[in-house]
Structures are given as structure tokens and as C-alpha cells.
Amino acid sequence: MASPGVMWRVGIDVGGTNTDAVLLDEAGALRGQEKTPTTPDVAGGIKTALQTLMADPLYQERVGLVMLGTTHCTNAVIERRGLLPVAVLRLGAPASTAVPPLTDWPSDLAAALDPRVGILAGGAEFDGREISALDEEGIRRFARALEPGRAVAVVSIFAPVADAHERRAEALIRETADFPVVVSRSAAIGSIGLLERENATILNAALGAVIARAVDGFTAAVHDVGLKARTYLTQNDGTLLDLPRARRYPIFTIASGPTNSLRGAAYLTGLQDAIVVDVGGTTTDVGVLAAGFPREASATVELGGVRTNFRMPDLLSLGLGGGSRIHGRGEAVSVGPDSVGYALTRRARVFGGPEWTASDAAVACGRTAFGEAAHLSGWEMSIPAAALRRADAMMAEAVERMRLKPGPVAVIAVGGGAFLVPDNLVDVTRVHRPSGGEVANAIGAAIAEVSGEVDRVYSLDGRSREEVLRAAETEALEQAVAAGANPDGVRIVDREDLPLAYLPGSATRIRVKAVGPLAGPGGYAHA
Amino acid sequence: MRGPVGTRMRELSREDLKDIAAGAALLGTGGGGNPYLGRLVVEGVLTSGRRIRVAEADDLDCDTPVAAMFGLGAPTVGIEKIRSGTEALTALRALERYVGRPFQAIAPIEMGGSNSMIPLALGALTDLPVLDLDGMGRAFPEVQMVTYSVYGIPAGPMAVADERGNVAVMEARDDRFMERMARAVTVVQGGHADAVGYPATAARFWAAGIPGTLTLAASIGRVLRRARPVLPALLPLVxxxxxxxxxxxxxxxxxxxxxxxxxxxxxxxxxxxxxxxxxxxxxxxxxxxxxxxxxxxxxxxxxxxxxxxxxxxxxxxxxxxxxxxxxxxxxxxxxxxxxxxxxxxxxxxGYDFDFEPWDAFASAGRMPDDT
Missing domain, CATH: 2.40.390.10 (CV3147-like)
Known part of the structure; x- marks a missing residue:
């Protein structure tokens, strides 16, 4: 029997091919790991992985936390599956009417939402003044035209500065409709940039049913295995969503997989600043750890062909992995981007299959050992050597491109194909290859913390920049604690202020993020 | 762009708009803002069955009255408080009332960012031709940094309008002061506004403007989109x-x-x-x-x-x-x-160095080895 307050935790990462799961004890040591094929119903794969991890019946009682990172929502958007019909209400007319909601969306994705769109008077200026008075009667008409099952996205101009109109619109819609309506408000979802924030809000609304199925399946799997644990989903900044919040903000689970890999790599090595190379079967993702968290992309991020501006890890993806096919001979040898993918253990030569892959080259050149090297006999050695040289050059170039500053940097190689990362990279202190690196993504889920974030345009009006920054930091810390962080471990991890060009010096956009370990049983700090 | 057909001015296609936006990003020399939203505004106007005509020097009479159109304000506001599409029309009509006659063509001012696109939307809305020129041949941050000002077309009278129909028509002693007043009005109007100014004849625009830049931007965009490798096609063009x-x-x-x-x-x-x-x-x-x-x-x-x-x-x-x-x-x-x-x-x-003219033949400019 576990002593009270000392809990183990399980991290699960559901990818397109595999479901990975790990078990960490109260000291954070890896007690078990499992890789199993992802099942079409997803819950099946989670259940299988959990059952294997719980082989020792004593483990079951010790597990206090189960964290899930999943690609459900990403795949639903990319494959246009399971999306709810959406009604979009934009507040800001007459401004913004030149570019209505869903402009420039791929037509098949827009059609999958069967969208209804309204642009009504309301919204704010950059300094919080009203653009025009809120059209309350128009909102009631909009609400009366809704039918049950349609999700609503409400987006008001400059909502990140002043969101009163979005809140009022949500209340009006709920009180006018004769049935429950799920409303996504943009201020909770994105930052400045109306179209991109609106797009993210619309996708969030459309994902309501997908996330509900994922959460239900996850909860059922945890229950079926007999675990009495607190459950969380991981979001794309490497921190946790409790299940009610995950149901409201499914968009935040998008791209949590690569983030979890980066966080897992940091945990396994103890490094806070490093370049992480995650080599899978088909692709390699290169990302950057700064202060233990993924560096975020500064540019617009496209999701399923739609521009969004919510925070995503800054990743460079290469068409190179353990299953990449080798083409050509002599100087013309190339590797990838096509791959045998999940069929590696059937298709690659080293496993007795018919195809030459990057894994075969690595085994032939003695960089790693698995399968049957005998299957490679008779291969003209210049080909695997040239293929590895080509792969090494691609890896070196990718690491170069992701550097933040001059000087030596540490590299962490994780993922099933980590052996493809060469040791002799220029200006790299060392290539770390942590044990457990092949399940770094699940470990990243298991160690996720809780966050609070403020991203808003402030008017300085008589206050100093430092005063405003401090106020924003306090608010972010309070948000993190409200979301479940231990007040003793909570800290500011990111701080940015950006004066708005061409405006009087009073307007500044401030972004602050606070993070802390979960409070309560099982919530230990690892850093 | 299609070539001229008889005496008809040529019309821009949707593909041309994408190419002009891409070309303006290159001529924007690292600034100018993002032409993406500007392009969406123009495409929105075009879906209502309108057209954009481009005028060369001999397409218009010398004394045709022309005004320049451009957006003013903070890019951060521009990406949040998107245009209604009526701002420029409000400004144009106000300036026409002020000077007492209608304009018959629109001139762009800048070949970078949204300002490479928005005059085309006004041209489509009013069915007025847009001159194939601009006042920078690139992007610059301030209203007086324009060849129109340097070569005798003052910025005023200038009208600055928001999306609600608020409009100010201003005259200034010089273009620097006009810049300051226009910025102040823009802040009151919400941090971003559209302006119509530099009223002059077509002949004066052709003398004071940089000719052929819409066509150049479209050609650059086409090269960026189609040519592989890009540089051997791009360098002679620019x-x-x-x-x-x-x-x-x-x-x-x-x-x-x-x-x-x-x-x-x-x-x-x-x-x-x-x-x-x-x-x-x-x-x-x-x-x-x-x-x-x-x-x-x-x-x-x-x-x-x-x-x-x-x-x-x-x-x-x-x-x-x-x-x-x-x-x-x-x-x-x-x-x-x-x-x-x-x-x-x-x-x-504010830099402490002088202009050093550069040209491809006199300098070390060269083709890269691996293209």
C-alpha cells in the first residue's frame, strides 16, 4: 500500500502509429514503458498499454495521476472527420466586413462545418473604447436561428484587450436559445490577429464532439483498468488541462505530441537548454528547449490549411526517419522522404524484408545493431556509407538552422530512430542519448506541469512599464494556481513586451507565462 | 497581366493579385507589413463581379484628375481591426467634395505590404483605373518619403477616413506636418485608417512617380512562383x-x-x-x-x-x-x-553615413555559384 501523498504517475502519448505509455515512481524514476499499436477507437490502445504497465498489481494502487497527450484533434482537422457544425458570430461591424469569417479556408474543411456566419455591431478599439454599441437584438436573432447540436464561435475585435462584448454575447445566446449551446469565445483562445484567432476559435468549436469522445474513451480506459487516479490532457505548451477544461478548449491539445517529446528529453537528461532531435519512422522533428520549455514559433501556424496564431512549438520537420527508403547509387545516393513507416519491421532488409532503408544503412555501418545483419550481406558498402553521409548532412543542417545563438550547444537525440543522429556535429558539446528516449513523448506527458498565461494589450496611461509587467506576472501566477499549480513551486517562465508601432507610446502588448507543478498528491517538481 | 487589347486598359486577374503581393514582399525590403490581408480585401471586392483596370501613361489624358490612396497606422491594429472596405471610398468622396470635382484614376503610393493591394480594391469599387506606378518603388515608413512629395505633388489636401464614415480633410504647410496631423487623426479613428491625398493630374503623377512598378511587382511574383532556380530569372528583372x-x-x-x-x-x-x-x-x-x-x-x-x-x-x-x-x-x-x-x-x-549608389555592373554583385 502506498503511503498517502506519495503517488506514481502514468504518461500516455497517442500518435498516429503507436500508443506509448510510461510509469514513473514518486521519485520520477522510470518503472515501466510500453509501446502498442494505436487502435481505431484509440481507447483500446490506451487500455492495452495501461494493462501491460500494471502487470504488478501493487502498481495499480500507487498510480495517482494519468496524463494523456493525443493527436485526436489534429487528425480530426487534417482528415475533416467528426467535426461539429458551427455558427460564427463576429462582433465589430462595420469594421472587418471586407473579410468575412472563413475567408481563405480550404473549401472542403469549410463545408465540413456547414457554417452559419453573422457579423454584428460591437467590438473594441486597441485602447478598449467601443467600436460601436453591441447589437443585442441582432445577437438574439442569431441565437433564435440556432439548432441543437450546432457549436458557436464568438469573436470580437480586440477581445484580447476588452472581452466584455464576447461575454455579453455568450450570455445572450444561452438565455435566448431553448436548448444548451456550447460557446467558444476568442479571448480565451488566441491573441491579436483577428482572422487567425477567429480561425482557432472556429476550429475549437468544431472539435467539441471529437474531444468529448477522446476524454470519454480515456476516462473509461483508466476506469476499466481499475485505476483511481486524477486524469489530465496535455496541451501544446507542455502543460496540463484538466478534463472539464480540455472539453472546452480542445484546440489547445493540437501538436501536444512534439511538445511532449521535447519536455521528455529535458527530463531524461536534466538539460534545460538544448536542441532536441526526435527521429521517428518517417520524419524527424527538430525543436529547441529554452529554460526547459519548447521555443514557440513566431510566425503564423497553418493547421489543416487554416492560418492560426495560437502557440505552437517551433519545429523543423525533415522527411528522414528510420524507415526512409534509400535511392540511387554512387554519388547520387539519396535518403527519403518516402518511408516504409510503421511497416519497418516487415519491409526493411535487416528484418528480412525487401526494401533498403536508413535503418539498414545504420546497421550495415555499425552505428546500431538490431534485426539480422546477415540479411545485409552482399550490399555494396559504398551505398550505405553514402546514404548515412547524406542523412548526417541533413541532420547537421537542421541542427544548424534551429540554433538560437552562437557557441556550443547540447543536442538530445530521442525517438525510435535516434541512432541516425551523428555524434560529430559541428559546435555541439555532446549528443545525449538518454535511456528511455524512445518514449520521450510519453515521459513528457507524465511530467507535465500547470500553467497560467496573460497575453494582452495594455495602455500604460500614467503607469510605468515595470508596474504593468508586475501586474501581468501576478495575474499569470494566480491563473496557474487557480488551474491547480502548487503555489510554492509556481514561477514565471516567459516574459515579453512589445510596444505597438506607430501608436502613441502608451500601448504595449505584454505576454507572461507562469508554470508550476501540480499541487496535491503526486504533484512533485522535477526541475 | 494580359497585354493591352486595342484601346482597352488591361485587367488584373486573381493570379496577378497573388503575384503582385509576392513581388511587393520582395520590394518591401524587409518591411512594409504583410500584404496577405490586403489581398483578401481586394479578392473580396472582386467576387462581386467587379474588375481592376491598370493604366499606362498613354491610356489617360494628361489632365485626368488623379489621387493617391494608402493605409495609415499601426500594423498591429491593421491585423485585428480589419477594414470594412468602405474607408478608402469615404476618403475619396470627401476629398472630391473638398476639391469640387471627381477623380478619374487612383495612384498607389507604396509597393510594399497592404499598400500594394488596397488601391486596387478602391479601383475595383469605383471602376476607376489604377496607374501602373507608385511613389516609392519599394516600402518606406513615412508619408513624406515619397517621390510625389519630392517632385512637386503636395500630400494635401488629404482625407483620412475610418470604417464608420468619420473623415477628416486636412491641409498642411508641408508634408512633414501633414504626416503628424494624419497620424493624430488615425489614432482617434482607432489606430488604423485609409487616406486619399496628393491630388494632381495624370501628367504630374507620371513625372513624379516611379513608373511600371505594379507590372514589375507582378513579374517578380511570377518569377518567385514559377522559376526554378529563382535567381537567374530574378536578377535581370530587378x-x-x-x-x-x-x-x-x-x-x-x-x-x-x-x-x-x-x-x-x-x-x-x-x-x-x-x-x-x-x-x-x-x-x-x-x-x-x-x-x-x-x-x-x-x-x-x-x-x-x-x-x-x-x-x-x-x-x-x-x-x-x-x-x-x-x-x-x-x-x-x-x-x-x-x-x-x-x-x-x-x-x-538618423544614420551617420552617406548614400553610396549601387549598381549591378559597377559592383561586386554576382550570380551565386550553385544556382
Missing amino acids: RGGIVFEGKISDLNRRTVGGFTRGEAILTGTGTDGGQTARLVFQNENLGLFVGERPVVTVPDLITLLDYESSAPLTTEVLRYGFRVRVLAMPCHDLWRSPAALAVAGPRAF
Whole structure:
């Protein structure tokens, strides 16, 4: 029997091919790991992985936390599956009417939402003044035209500065409709940039049913295995969503997989600043750890062909992995981007299959050992050597491109194909290859913390920049604690202020993020 | 763009709009803002069955009344408080009432960012032709940094309008003061507004403007979209050259007085191995130094191209480690007079160096080895 307050935790990462799961004890040591094929119903794969991890019946009682990172929502958007019909209400007319909601969306994705769109008077200026008075009667008409099952996205101009109109619109819609309506408000979802924030809000609304199925399946799997644990989903900044919040903000689970890999790599090595190379079967993702968290992309991020501006890890993806096919001979040898993918253990030569892959080259050149090297006999050695040289050059170039500053940097190689990362990279202190690196993504889920974030345009009006920054930091810390962080471990991890060009010096956009370990049983700090 | 058919002015296709936006990103020399939203506004106007006609010098009578149209204000506001599409029309009508007669053509002012697109929307809305010229041939941050001002077309009277129909018509003693008043009105109107000004005849616009820049932007966009490799097709088109090739090894970017000022240090690669270059920028790229020697200076054009794709890079997206080529292009001769350099030469931006004219034949500009 576990002593009270000392809990183990399980991290699960559901990818397109595999479901990975790990078990960490109260000291954070890896007690078990499992890789199993992802099942079409997803819950099946989670259940299988959990059952294997719980082989020792004593483990079951010790597990206090189960964290899930999943690609459900990403795949639903990319494959246009399971999306709810959406009604979009934009507040800001007459401004913004030149570019209505869903402009420039791929037509098949827009059609999958069967969208209804309204642009009504309301919204704010950059300094919080009203653009025009809120059209309350128009909102009631909009609400009366809704039918049950349609999700609503409400987006008001400059909502990140002043969101009163979005809140009022949500209340009006709920009180006018004769049935429950799920409303996504943009201020909770994105930052400045109306179209991109609106797009993210619309996708969030459309994902309501997908996330509900994922959460239900996850909860059922945890229950079926007999675990009495607190459950969380991981979001794309490497921190946790409790299940009610995950149901409201499914968009935040998008791209949590690569983030979890980066966080897992940091945990396994103890490094806070490093370049992480995650080599899978088909692709390699290169990302950057700064202060233990993924560096975020500064540019617009496209999701399923739609521009969004919510925070995503800054990743460079290469068409190179353990299953990449080798083409050509002599100087013309190339590797990838096509791959045998999940069929590696059937298709690659080293496993007795018919195809030459990057894994075969690595085994032939003695960089790693698995399968049957005998299957490679008779291969003209210049080909695997040239293929590895080509792969090494691609890896070196990718690491170069992701550097933040001059000087030596540490590299962490994780993922099933980590052996493809060469040791002799220029200006790299060392290539770390942590044990457990092949399940770094699940470990990243298991160690996720809780966050609070403020991203808003402030008017300085008589206050100093430092005063405003401090106020924003306090608010972010309070948000993190409200979301479940231990007040003793909570800290500011990111701080940015950006004066708005061409405006009087009073307007500044401030972004602050606070993070802390979960409070309560099982919530230990690892850093 | 289609060629002229008889006496009819040619019309822009949707593909042309994409090409002009892409070309303006290159002529924007690292600044100018993002033409994406501007393009969506124009495409929105076109779906209502309208057309955009482009006028060359001999398509219009010399005394045709023309006004220039452009957006003013903070880019951050522009991406949040998107246009209604009526702002420019409100400003145009107000200016017409003020001067007492209708305008018969629209002139762009800047070939960078949204300002390369929005005049086309006004042209479509009013069915007025848009002149194939502009007042910069590139992007610049201020209203007086325009050849119209330098060569005798004053900015005023100028109308500045918001999306609610609020409009101010202003006259100023000089264009610098006009800039200050227009900015003040813009802030009251919500931080972003559309302006119509520089009222003059077509003949005066053809004398004071940089001709052919809409066509040039479209041609650049087409090359960026179609040509592989890009550079052998691009360089002759812009009379440009690659003056440095390297990696960003240091980057210092800060916001001063509403502008993004700073510099990037490039460590040479390939034939520039062993050398170091310094790029200074203030929203737009303003000077490239190799060692202490100024190689290219404003108002000549400096654009960083992504090493792999040759896509133009804005100062906002630059990051440590980017591999780039530095593209230099000579500015139009209108910018090289003493009067013009006083407005848009290095010293006008507060730098302590003089303009060094650059051209592809006289300098070290060259084709990269591996294209």
C-alpha cells in the first residue's frame, strides 16, 4: 500500500502509429514503458498499454495521476472527420466586413462545418473604447436561428484587450436559445490577429464532439483498468488541462505530441537548454528547449490549411526517419522522404524484408545493431556509407538552422530512430542519448506541469512599464494556481513586451507565462 | 497581366493579385507589413463581379484628375481591426467634395505590404483605373518619403477616413506636418485608417512617380512562383545582384519611437567565407556594410532572401542561424537627386553615413555559384 501523498504517475502519448505509455515512481524514476499499436477507437490502445504497465498489481494502487497527450484533434482537422457544425458570430461591424469569417479556408474543411456566419455591431478599439454599441437584438436573432447540436464561435475585435462584448454575447445566446449551446469565445483562445484567432476559435468549436469522445474513451480506459487516479490532457505548451477544461478548449491539445517529446528529453537528461532531435519512422522533428520549455514559433501556424496564431512549438520537420527508403547509387545516393513507416519491421532488409532503408544503412555501418545483419550481406558498402553521409548532412543542417545563438550547444537525440543522429556535429558539446528516449513523448506527458498565461494589450496611461509587467506576472501566477499549480513551486517562465508601432507610446502588448507543478498528491517538481 | 487589347486598359486577374503581393514582399525590403490581408480585401471586392483596370501613361489624358490612396497606422491594429472596405471610398468622396470635382484614376503610393493591394480594391469599387506606378518603388515608413512629395505633388489636401464614415480633410504647410496631423487623426479613428491625398493630374503623377512598378511587382511574383532556380530569372528583372551570402550570427532588434530598429550580423559562407557583413534596418533594410565599407545604402533596395527557397524575408521573421543571400537592387533615378536623398537617404533615417549608389555592373554583385 502506498503511503498517502506519495503517488506514481502514468504518461500516455497517442500518435498516429503507436500508443506509448510510461510509469514513473514518486521519485520520477522510470518503472515501466510500453509501446502498442494505436487502435481505431484509440481507447483500446490506451487500455492495452495501461494493462501491460500494471502487470504488478501493487502498481495499480500507487498510480495517482494519468496524463494523456493525443493527436485526436489534429487528425480530426487534417482528415475533416467528426467535426461539429458551427455558427460564427463576429462582433465589430462595420469594421472587418471586407473579410468575412472563413475567408481563405480550404473549401472542403469549410463545408465540413456547414457554417452559419453573422457579423454584428460591437467590438473594441486597441485602447478598449467601443467600436460601436453591441447589437443585442441582432445577437438574439442569431441565437433564435440556432439548432441543437450546432457549436458557436464568438469573436470580437480586440477581445484580447476588452472581452466584455464576447461575454455579453455568450450570455445572450444561452438565455435566448431553448436548448444548451456550447460557446467558444476568442479571448480565451488566441491573441491579436483577428482572422487567425477567429480561425482557432472556429476550429475549437468544431472539435467539441471529437474531444468529448477522446476524454470519454480515456476516462473509461483508466476506469476499466481499475485505476483511481486524477486524469489530465496535455496541451501544446507542455502543460496540463484538466478534463472539464480540455472539453472546452480542445484546440489547445493540437501538436501536444512534439511538445511532449521535447519536455521528455529535458527530463531524461536534466538539460534545460538544448536542441532536441526526435527521429521517428518517417520524419524527424527538430525543436529547441529554452529554460526547459519548447521555443514557440513566431510566425503564423497553418493547421489543416487554416492560418492560426495560437502557440505552437517551433519545429523543423525533415522527411528522414528510420524507415526512409534509400535511392540511387554512387554519388547520387539519396535518403527519403518516402518511408516504409510503421511497416519497418516487415519491409526493411535487416528484418528480412525487401526494401533498403536508413535503418539498414545504420546497421550495415555499425552505428546500431538490431534485426539480422546477415540479411545485409552482399550490399555494396559504398551505398550505405553514402546514404548515412547524406542523412548526417541533413541532420547537421537542421541542427544548424534551429540554433538560437552562437557557441556550443547540447543536442538530445530521442525517438525510435535516434541512432541516425551523428555524434560529430559541428559546435555541439555532446549528443545525449538518454535511456528511455524512445518514449520521450510519453515521459513528457507524465511530467507535465500547470500553467497560467496573460497575453494582452495594455495602455500604460500614467503607469510605468515595470508596474504593468508586475501586474501581468501576478495575474499569470494566480491563473496557474487557480488551474491547480502548487503555489510554492509556481514561477514565471516567459516574459515579453512589445510596444505597438506607430501608436502613441502608451500601448504595449505584454505576454507572461507562469508554470508550476501540480499541487496535491503526486504533484512533485522535477526541475 | 494580359497585354493591352486595342484601346482597352488591361485587367488584373486573381493570379496577378497573388503575384503582385509576392513581388511587393520582395520590394518591401524587409518591411512594409504583410500584404496577405490586403489581398483578401481586394479578392473580396472582386467576387462581386467587379474588375481592376491598370493604366499606362498613354491610356489617360494628361489632365485626368488623379489621387493617391494608402493605409495609415499601426500594423498591429491593421491585423485585428480589419477594414470594412468602405474607408478608402469615404476618403475619396470627401476629398472630391473638398476639391469640387471627381477623380478619374487612383495612384498607389507604396509597393510594399497592404499598400500594394488596397488601391486596387478602391479601383475595383469605383471602376476607376489604377496607374501602373507608385511613389516609392519599394516600402518606406513615412508619408513624406515619397517621390510625389519630392517632385512637386503636395500630400494635401488629404482625407483620412475610418470604417464608420468619420473623415477628416486636412491641409498642411508641408508634408512633414501633414504626416503628424494624419497620424493624430488615425489614432482617434482607432489606430488604423485609409487616406486619399496628393491630388494632381495624370501628367504630374507620371513625372513624379516611379513608373511600371505594379507590372514589375507582378513579374517578380511570377518569377518567385514559377522559376526554378529563382535567381537567374530574378536578377535581370530587378537589375539586382547578390552582394553577400552568409548566416545570421547576431541579431539585435528593438522598438524605438514606434519603429523596429536594429541590426543583423552576417557571417559569410561560400565565396564570402571569412568576411562579416552588417545589415542595419528600421522596419525596412537601410544599409549593408562589409567590414566598415558601406556596400548598399538606402534608398537603394536591400532584401534578404532565404538561402534555400529565395523567398524574401521580413525583418520580423529574422532569427539567429538563418542562411541568407543579400539581394541589392538599384533604386529608381528619381531617388538619387540631392532633394530626394534629403528625404530618404541614410541621414534622413538618423544614420551617420552617406548614400553610396549601387549598381549591378559597377559592383561586386554576382550570380551565386550553385544556382
